[in-house]
Amino acid sequence: MVFENQVIKDIINKYRVIWAIGHAQSLMGWDAETYMPREGVKERAIAQSELSVLSQQLILRPEFVELVDKASQIEDLNDYEKGVVRVLQRRIRIAKALPPWLVAEYSRVTQEAVVVWREAKQQNDFDKFKPYLEKIVDLARKTADYLGWEEHPYDALLDLYEEGLRTKDVDRILGYLEKEIKRVLDKVLSEGKYPREHLLEKMKYRREDMEKINLKTLELFGFPLGKRSRIDVSAHPFTQSMGLFDVRITTRYEGYDFKRSLLSVVHEFGHALYELQIDEKLMATPIGHGVSLGIHEGQSRFWENIIGRSKEFVEVIYPILKEHLDFIEKYTPEDIYYYFNTVRPSLIRTEADEVTYNLHILLRAKIEKQLISGEIKVDDVPEIWNNTIEELLGVKPRNYAEGVLQDIHWSMGSIGYFPTYTLGNLVAAQMKYHMLNEINIPEKILNKEFQEIEEWQREKIHKWGATYAPKDLLRKAFGEEYEPKYFIKHIEEKYLS
Amino acid sequence: MVFENQVIKDIINKYRVIWAIGHAQSLMGWDAETYMPREGVKERAIAQSELSVLSQQLILRPEFVELVDKASQIEDLNDYEKGVVRVLQRRIRIAKALPPWLVAEYSRVTQEAVVVWREAKQQNDFDKFKPYLEKIVDLARKTADYLGWEEHPYDALLDLYEEGLRTKDVDRILGYLEKEIKRVLDKVLSEGKYPREHLLEKMKYRREDMEKINLKTLELFGFPLGKRSRIDVSAHPFTQSMGLFDVRITTRYEGYDFKRSLLSVVHEFGHALYELQIDEKLMATPIGHGVSLGIHEGQSRFWENIIGRSKEFVEVIYPILKEHLDFIEKYTPEDIYYYFNTVRPSLIRTEADEVTYNLHILLRAKIEKQLISGEIKVDDVPEIWNNTIEELLGVKPRNYAEGVLQDIHWSMGSIGYFPTYTLGNLVAAQMKYHMLNEINIPEKILNKEFQEIEEWQREKIHKWGATYAPKDLLRKAFGEEYEPKYFIKHIEEKYLS
Known part of the structure; x- marks a missing residue:
């Protein structure tokens, strides 16, 4: 019992x-x-x-x-x-x-702010969004104070999204990553083995064809379609769990650059698998769900990046791609692999590759932390943004839509959320190397034996639901907390010869 | 305000x-x-x-x-x-x-009973279902006593489904209908103008074709698809309202006998229109929904029978049918009209035509009333069923599935529900003749001016939501309560030359 x-x-x-x-x-x-x-x-x-x-x-x-x-x-x-x-x-x-007036005010302001943000982004008008961001930062600071904090007010906000995460964790992780990623990135770019862009990005597909590819991929993974899950279409892919017996994912079909649809399906599958593999005895209880955003993102990134962007996975789905997409016959599995793994310092977070992605988070976390502490003002943000992204990635936004106005998150009042994306990338790599001690992942992928990978995840992470706090769960599973070194090891081994 | x-x-x-x-x-x-x-x-x-x-x-x-x-x-x-x-x-x-134990017991028993009913029907085994029906009748009688009643315990149950409906109303209505329908039915059958069956019942269609026909039909009616409504597929067609701004219908595609899919769409459209035309100011209030099952069924039957089975409607959709169904070109609009309006005394309520349908309800209401009063026992029901249906329609069930076990309702504990179907048929005909005083319905259909019909319904019935109790609403709209004479007039004018 x-x-x-x-x-x-x-x-x-x-x-x-x-x-x-x-x-x-x-x-x-x-x-x-x-x-x-x-x-x-x-x-x-x-x-x-x-x-x-x-x-x-x-x-x-x-x-x-x-x-x-x-x-x-x-x-x-x-x-x-x-x-x-x-x-x-x-x-x-x-x-x-949280006093009711604060909750109500947060809800009122962010509902308006999302609308204004959309217009401001479209019209490239930061000033339009500025008063809303100021109000949101003010409400976020008040929220932090009401929640209480010891070392840094940002702690209180981080904890809302990732139980137990502290500013000092974020500083430690991002500080290490900044140095190490820049080192690896410089080498990757100078070696030039991984392309910055790929012809396949322009190739168009028909939605019906892509749907078949996605379904066959989910079938390979053993996704219980119709039984305990569904796949539908939405503007932005997401996973929604109605409980342990009904977990649904979505994807989108843009009509070109097919890896975006396919890898989003693989990503969401990772989220769904977590919920589907929670111990059934936890159904309808307070712990019958994934424990945190960071751990959740770890599961989805593992499937997207560690499995989905691997040479072996490309081998396995190559026949499926060839069957449904005419243009594939002109490309080898190796071509597809490089298409899945372009490395290109860019301005837009959602289009970033595995190597550069965390630098986008670093930028946002730095700004959030300083806004919350009061070290900087909303007025300063565009300039800081532009200077920092140039420093980190050598690219400079030509407008606000490519810069400070690109993400919806702040308009929704989500301050302290971004770091969970990086935690996800870390946990995925951490899981990879601990799994490799017991399982030959490349071989399992090649043999389409995904079930063994899934069982390992179930035993280490999934089945517990929210039984353990995130850091305790990691300690129990891997004997350590969020540990960034695996991620660096992963990108070094993968992207450097 | x-x-x-x-x-x-x-x-x-x-x-x-x-x-x-x-x-x-x-x-x-x-x-x-x-x-x-x-x-x-x-x-x-x-x-x-x-x-x-x-x-x-x-x-x-x-x-x-x-x-x-x-x-x-x-x-x-x-x-x-x-x-x-x-x-x-x-x-x-x-x-x-209702004491909580009774609600819980009702829920427990009926959940089991539905499962047992399905098996019993499949295995033609009334004895299997009997103890459950006995229990349900017992709980229904207790429910009536807890709710309280003056003249007849069945009153209390009728009122649950149709506010204010009494046994004496049902007796009056069904007594009149029995006599009059049998008179009309004998004539219809002896005249032989309306066929008992039709070749088109066997014709097969492809789901994609039928979907297009259904969508074009809904478009003719101005159904706000995507804006405030949807159409989906389910085992049994139904309408579900999430409020006034989101009302969804379903249909089914059996692959043959296309009128079943099409007329179910027209039927559900009638239900949906009621909810969609409620005054927006009643949104999210206790009166922001259709007032009762009987009035609701009146709206759906109006669209299904008065509009959907009319000569003029067949004229209007004939080109659409011809475009999507190959076999239509061998048939005239007149053929389709008779296919939509076969008259055949039969055993199964859900397949009954306009003329005989209410006799199926009569049978059920008689049995329910006597079960609740204790005049008869569940043991007696199969024999009474078989004798009564033979008396009413001249047909005799060969097994329980064609007889007493055909409907799911009793297993769900719905005793007192069936009469609302007849009320629906009455209200539809009542609406027709009152509308005819102001609107030339056949002409409006031929000219595809459905909006004028819809506006009339909105002003008389729909916009009020549940503001008035059913009988008051009818009195306000038509100066009378449920009045069966219009239904008889309708079938006389339609089916007799």
Whole structure:
């Protein structure tokens, strides 16, 4: 039995209605991006907001909070039970800390800000967005103060997205990465073995053909389509879990540069696999979901970069590509491999390659940290952005859309979110090298034995759901926390001869 | 302004979270029948049940109930405000009346019963289903007693599905219909102008072709696809409203007998139109939905039977049919009209034509009423069923699947539901003749001016939502309540020369 203690059992019973609201909200979110008629948004927005407030109220019901307090004083809880207490205490702490006016104001300002950001980006007008970003930074600083922090206010925001992540972790990781990535990148560029761009980026495909390729790829991985999952189409690919038995991914079809559709499917598969492999006994409980954004991104990046961009994976899907895309016959698997792995210092984060990606995060994290501490002002951001990206990557934005206005995140109020992308890249590489101690990954890929890779992930990470806090989970799985050296090892071994 | 009274405004504000749960549950229900992966049902069932209980709890919160009580004592409420009070008082009354153990037992028994019913039907084994039906009848009788009734316990159950409907209404309506329908049916059959079956029933179509026909039909009607609605595929066609701005219909593609797919689309369009034409000011309020099953079915039957099975509609869609179905060129519009309007006394309700359909309901209502009063026992039902259907239609079931086990409704605990189907047929015909006083319906159809028909429906029925109780709405619109004479007039004029 996973849950034995009676107090914990009571908590789980009472929690189920909160879980049910979350289930409904997940479906509503998925539907809004896939099938909802356009004007449905009016009522969907009201419903989402009402259910968010209701969910908070239920979490803060005195009898529920007391039960969680009571459980926290029991000494002989097992790990699952401790996990339940940890997750709920954290949710209660956050819900209690933030005054309703702040939550409402954040929601109001960011809803407007997203709209204004879109216009500002289109019109290349930073001044238009500036007052909103100022307001958001101000609200984020207030949020940090209400949540409480010891060493740096940015700590409080980081923790919202990645439980236990601190500014000093981010400094340590990004400091190391900056130095090391620049060293590797210089070499990769001077060796010139990996191209900066590829002819295949321009090749057009028909959506029906690409759909078949994506489905066959998911079939190779054993994705339980129709049984416990689906794949649909949305403007931006994402994974949504309605629970352990219903995890859905999306992709998009731009009609050219087919790796973007394929590798997004492989990426989202990695997210979905995490949720699908959580122990079924954790269904509808407070720990029945992936533990954090960083660990989640680790699973998706592992599949996208470690599996999806490998020579062996290209070998395996080459016949599938050839069957459905006419133009492939003019290219060898090696060509495809280099097409999957161009290295090009560029301005846009979402188009960045494996080697340069984390430098984009570095830039954002630096700015966020200083905005939150008050060292810099929103006014200074465009100049800092442009100078830093040039310093890091040798490229300079010609306009705001290529620079400070490129990402939606800040307009949504997500400050402290970006570092989880880098954590994902680190965890993926970390998983690779620990897995290599036990499993010959290239051979497994070549033999299409993906199941063994998946089982390894299940045992080390997935099955636990949110039982352990992120750092504890990593320590349990790998004997260490977020460790950037594997990522550097990975890009050195892959990109340098 | 629709809502002016401050107490009513408070009620509507507090109600919004209950509405939000309903919105989520509607989406969850729609998704379960359309896109949900198979195993998703495990978690969906938990979520639906948790949210149902939560919704009841919120309806019964003392401060909410007090507010509704307070509002009910205010004298100068406008009609919308009175509607809010009426709808909420009814929901509170029902929620208060039924003890939780009964609700739970009903839910448990019917969940099992649906599974057993399916097996029993397949295996032609009434005895297998009998104990469940006995239990359900027992629970239904208890439900009636808890709800309270004056003249007949069946009253309490009828009212659950059709506010204000009484056994005496059903007796009056069905007594009249039995006599009159049999008279008309005998003549229709002896005249032989309307065929009993048609060659087109066997003709096969490709799903893609039929999809185009359905879409073009919906376009003719001005259905706001993508904007405020969708059409999808499910095992049984249905309409689901997420509110006034997101109303979705489904159909099915069996691959032959194309009228079944097309007329189901026209039927569901009728349901959807009702929700789509409700006054936008009623959004997210207790009266922002169709008022009852019978009135709703009136809208769908109007479109299916009065519009969809008319000579003029066949004229209008003939070119569309010809474009997409090869076999149509061998048939005239007149052939199609008779194919749409075969008259055949038969055993299966769902396949019944316009003339005989209500006799199937009559049979069921008679049995339900007597089961609830205790005049007959479940043991007697198969024999009564077989004798009655033979008496009414001259056909005799060869097995239980063709007889007493054909419908899912009783296994779901829906006793008192069937009569709303007949109310729908009555309201459709009633609407037709009242509309004819103002609008030349055949001409409007021929000219594809469906909008004028829709506007008429909006003004008379749709825009009010649940502002008026069903009988009051009919009186306001037509100066009378459910009136069966129009239905008889309709089938006489249509089917007799």
